[in-house]
Amino acid sequence: MSSSSNFLPASPRELWDAHPRGADVLLVTGDAYVDHPSFGAAVVGRLLRSWGLAVAMAPQPDWHDPAALEEYGRPRLFVGITAGNMDSMVNHQTAFRRRRRHDAYSPGGEMGRRPNRASVVYAQLARRAFGDALVVLGGVEASLRRFAHYDYWSDELRRSVLLDSRADVLVYGMAERPLRAICDRLAGMERVSRGALSRLLGIRGTTVVITRRQARSWAIEGRDGERLRFGPHGREGRGPSLPARGLFRDPPRPVTFTVSRLPAHDRIQEDPGELARASRLVERASNPALGLACVQRHKDSLCLTMPPAWPLSTTELDAVHELPYARAQHPSYTEPIPAFTMICSSVQITRGCFGGCSFCAIGLHEGRAVQSRSAPSVLREIEQLQRLPTFRGTITDLGGPTANTYGLGCSSPAREARCRRPSCLHPRPCPLLVTDHTPLRALLAQVRHVSGVRHAFIASGIRHDLALQDPGFLEDLVRHHVGGHLHVAPEHSDPEVLRLARKPPYEVFERFREAFRLARRRAGLERYLNPYFISGLPGSDRRAMAALARLLRAEGWRPRQVQAFLPTPGSVSTAMFFAGRNPDRLAETVHTPRTIAQKRRQHDMLTEGLPDTR
Numbered sequence: 039m040s041s042s043s044n045f046l047p048a049s050p051r052e053l054w055d056a057h058p059r060g061a062d063v064l065l066v067t068g069d070a071y072v073d074h075p076s077f078g079a080a081v082v083g084r085l086l087r088s089w090g091l092a093v094a095m096a097p098q099p100d101w102h103d104p105a106a107l108e109e110y111g112r113p114r115l116f117v118g119i120t121a122g123n124m125d126s127m128v129n130h131q132t133a134f135r136r137r138r139r140h141d142a143y144s145p146g147g148e149m150g151r152r153p154n155r156a157s158v159v160y161a162q163l164a165r166r167a168f169g170d171a172l173v174v175l176g177g178v179e180a181s182l183r184r185f186a187h188y189d190y191w192s193d194e195l196r197r198s199v200l201l202d203s204r205a206d207v208l209v210y211g212m213a214e215r216p217l218r219a220i221c222d223r224l225a226g227m228e229r230v231s232r233g234a235l236s237r238l239l240g241i242r243g244t245t246v247v248i249t250r251r252q253a254r255s256w257a258i259e260g261r262d263g264e265r266l267r268f269g270p271h272g273r274e275g276r277g278p279s280l281p282a283r284g285l286f287r288d289p290p291r292p293v294t295f296t297v298s299r300l301p302a303h304d305r306i307q308e309d310p311g312e313l314a315r316a317s318r319l320v321e322r323a324s325n326p327a328l329g330l331a332c333v334q335r336h337k338d339s340l341c342l343t344m345p346p347a348w349p350l351s352t353t354e355l356d357a358v359h360e361l362p363y364a365r366a367q368h369p370s371y372t373e374p375i376p377a378f379t380m381i382c383s384s385v386q387i388t389r390g391c392f393g394g395c396s397f398c399a400i401g402l403h404e405g406r407a408v409q410s411r412s413a414p415s416v417l418r419e420i421e422q423l424q425r426l427p428t429f430r431g432t433i434t435d436l437g438g439p440t441a442n443t444y445g446l447g448c449s450s451p452a453r454e455a456r457c458r459r460p461s462c463l464h465p466r467p468c469p470l471l472v473t474d475h476t477p478l479r480a481l482l483a484q485v486r487h488v489s490g491v492r493h494a495f496i497a498s499g500i501r502h503d504l505a506l507q508d509p510g511f512l513e514d515l516v517r518h519h520v521g522g523h524l525h526v527a528p529e530h531s532d533p534e535v536l537r538l539a540r541k542p543p544y545e546v547f548e549r550f551r552e553a554f555r556l557a558r559r560r561a562g563l564e565r566y567l568n569p570y571f572i573s574g575l576p577g578s579d580r581r582a583m584a585a586l587a588r589l590l591r592a593e594g595w596r597p598r599q600v601q602a603f604l605p606t607p608g609s610v611s612t613a614m615f616f617a618g619r620n621p622d623r624l625a626e627t628v629h630t631p632r633t634i635a636q637k638r639r640q641h642d643m644l645t646e647g648l649p650d651t652r
Contacts, residue, residue: 044364045073046083046095050109053094061094062086064113066160067177068129068152069122069143070371071097072378073364076386078177079120082213084361089221089280091115097368098144098151101159104167112171115224117164119205120177121156123377125606127191130154133574133602134634134641135191142380146373154191157183161203170231173205174220181210181403182608184245184343185320185334186303188313188616190605195307195616198334198341200247206232208245211403212389214358215347216243218286225280240268240293242326243347247339260333260340262299285354288347295331295345298323302335310617311624317613318621324406327455349407355389356415365426383429384497385419387411387481388438392447392471393501394461395529396540396610397575397603400439406462408443413481417488424490431490436482436519437498442505445477460610460622463503464540473504475511486518494518499525499570502550503542509553516557520565525599526550527570531589532582535575538620538628539611569595573641574603576614576630580640587643602641 047053048071053061063086067079075081079095086093094113099106107117122129122143129152130138137149144151153159157180164173183199200208209216219241224230235246239256248258258266298319301312316334323330324346332343350358365382367375390405391398416436423429438444448454448462449470462468485494496519505512515524528547530536536543551567558565571590573583590596605612610621620626631637 044366045071045368046080046087046093048095048097048368048370050111053110057092057094060092060111061113062091062115063118064094064096064107064110065118065120066096066099066107066164067120067122068098068126068156068160069377070145070151070375071095071368072375073366073368074378074382075359075361075363076123076381076384077378078123078213080363081358081361082118082120082176082217084363085214085217085286085358086221088361089218091221091280099160099163101153101156101163104163107164107167112168114228115221115230116172116174117168118174118176119157119160119164119180119203120175121160121179122152122177125179125182126152126154126156127189128604128606131191133604133637140376142377143375145371145375147376148373155179155202157199158203161205165204170233172207172224172230172232172234173203174207174209175200175203175205176209176213178399178403180208182399182606184208184210185300185316185332185341185608186306186313186336187607188605188612189607190612190615195303195310195313197303197336198245198247200245200341201336201339206235206246207238209243210245210343211243211346211405212350213243214286214350214354215288216241219288220244221280222287239342240266240295240344242288242344245341245343247336247341250338250340253340258340258342260297260299260335260342262297264297265294266297266331267294285357286350293329295329298330298332300332300334304337311619312617314613314617314619314621314624317610318624320402320608321460321610321621322458324402324460325455325457328458346405349390349405349409352410352412355409355411359386359411359419360415365422381435382426383423383433384435384437385416385423385433386438387416387436387441388444391439391443392462393440394459394464394540396538396614397572399606399609401460402608404439406460408447410444410477413484416481417484420485420488420491431492433485433491433494435497436485436494437496440501440504441496441498442475442478442500442511444481445475446472446504448472461540463501463542465537467503473507475505475508479511479514482514482519493521495521497521497525499527502526502528503546506546506550506553512553512557513560516554516563516565517561522564523566523568524554525568525570529570529572530575530578530582531586532578535577535582538577538614539575568599570599570601571644572601572603573644574631574637576603576611576628578631578640579629580643583640583643587646590644600641600644602637
């Protein structure tokens with residue numbers, strides 16, 4: 039077992055033993071502390087530590103008592119808040135609004151160790167504990183709730199989480215570049231307070247809320263098409279930069295953004311269709327090269343969201359994964375963390391997704407550009423895995439959001455800089471998209487030849503439409519990297535449902551299934567497909583679900599993975615659910631099962647005779 043000295047301080051006592059002068063940054067997370075690159079709080083903590091900052095972790099604190107944070111002392115720079123690797127409401131409740139019984143990110147899977155809407159609760163706790171200290175929100179929950187959003191669990195339109203939480207800055211998407219800029223601008227300050235907000239304007243990948251008075255003072259009107267110009271260090275002078283290499287830094291030059299004005303919160307309340315329009319505008323602003331800053335009014339406040347941070351280079355992504363993680367759960371836990379048990383022998387090779395599926399938040403959070411690690415970096419991580427006592431020779435997953443997007447991307451940087459497409463694959467693959475799987479095949483071949491590695495599986499799933507573009511990849515996959523079942527996601531069979539979901543036609547899945555069958559026969563191996571379906575998607579009615587159920591039964595499929603559509607904040611499908619309109623075609627109305635009874639009826643059509651998944 040690892041000793042606590044291998045970890046960042048995760049209690050007040052550990053903090054004061056390691057840093058008698060206290061923390062520069064205190065990180066509050068809704069997850070148990072696992073020091074591994076698959077856990078966002080650990081990545082942020084290790085990054086800050088690599089920049090020479092004193093960091094303390096406060097995992098799953100008692101949210102009823104400010105003393106749970108006060109014991110750490112007020113941090114010099116800021117309090118960082120994240121709900122954890124999952125949205126806390128998704129973590130707590132199913133699509134049928136039933137309370138879940140298991141939390142994979144808590145010791146022993148114990149439920150109840152984090153609050154509902156953890157970003158809001160933890161940020162308010164930090165405000166009670168530390169008064170005017172700077173509070174920075176981050177993580178997937180905050181990222182997808184940065185604008186006015188529909189909340190499925192309360193069935194209402196909610197304000198930006200930044201307003202409800204009383205935090206000062208929200209970092210959305212992946213945090214490396216925004217955090218670097220924030221720390222650089224605050225580095226020279228002895229005691230940072232909320233008054234430092236003006237220093238933090240203009241940082242890509244951040245959202246701030248400013249009053250009308252501040253907007254007038256800083257000459258920000260929020261008009262559509264307005265040009266916002268910021269110096270390289272916000273509206274005030276700079277402090278000294280942190281001593282480190284130039285990784286994760288944006289170019290130190292004045293930046294100008296163009297305003298994309300979103301429908302105001304009260305306007306969406308009056309007309310739910312405006313959420314569909316807002317969703318379309320947010321997607322169009324997701325390309326960092328367009329330099330679009332989204333502005334949304336909430337009564338007397340202006341929610342100002344800078345353009346997304348630039349994707350990481352391969353060198354930078356390698357650096358993130360090669361920080362000195364303990365690759366273990368903190369020794370204070372006496373029970374295993376189920377989420378860590380599941381991924382402890384896996385290796386992430388990509389970040390981001392260009393698929394643009396309307397029900398998925400990966401592209402909105404991790405970015406549309408796929409970022410891939412270098413083969414040497416992946417091999418070095420495998421060497422680290424081999425030194426762990428838990429490793430038994432099997433890499434359980436070589437993947438990411440989608441494993442076979444590794445090394446793929448746009449072949450024309452100039453066209454990519456102007457691109458507004460939400461998906462590189464829908465309604466048809468972009469002709470500029472590189473679909474050659476040679477980089478991935480070469481990486482997999484190197485992994486197979488590592489001494490001591492008996493198996494290296496791709497368990498997180500692949501895009502079957504992309505796999506059809508390279509038959510050689512499918513042969514390699516079946517022969518060497520499928521551990522019994524291969525996960526693929528046709529999602530549905532109805533053409534209209536798949537169009538709204540931005541997924542390929544079912545016929546593409548049928549072609550893949552046949553290609554997989556032939557590859558399996560040539561390999562002489564027993565390998566099977568594990569198709570993934572979703573009930574109750576936007577556009578799905580009882581006729582569509584009944585047709586899918588009949589198709590699966592006629593073909594002898596017993597779907598092992600069926601999920602009911604869960605309208606998570608920020609996704610395009612959630613806007614369809616709330617507004618009843620298609621953001622891609624605002625005049626088009628969309629039927630979606632809304633009541634629990636309607637959702638159950640559709641779900642039961644696919645799960646009849648299967649274990650209860652609700």
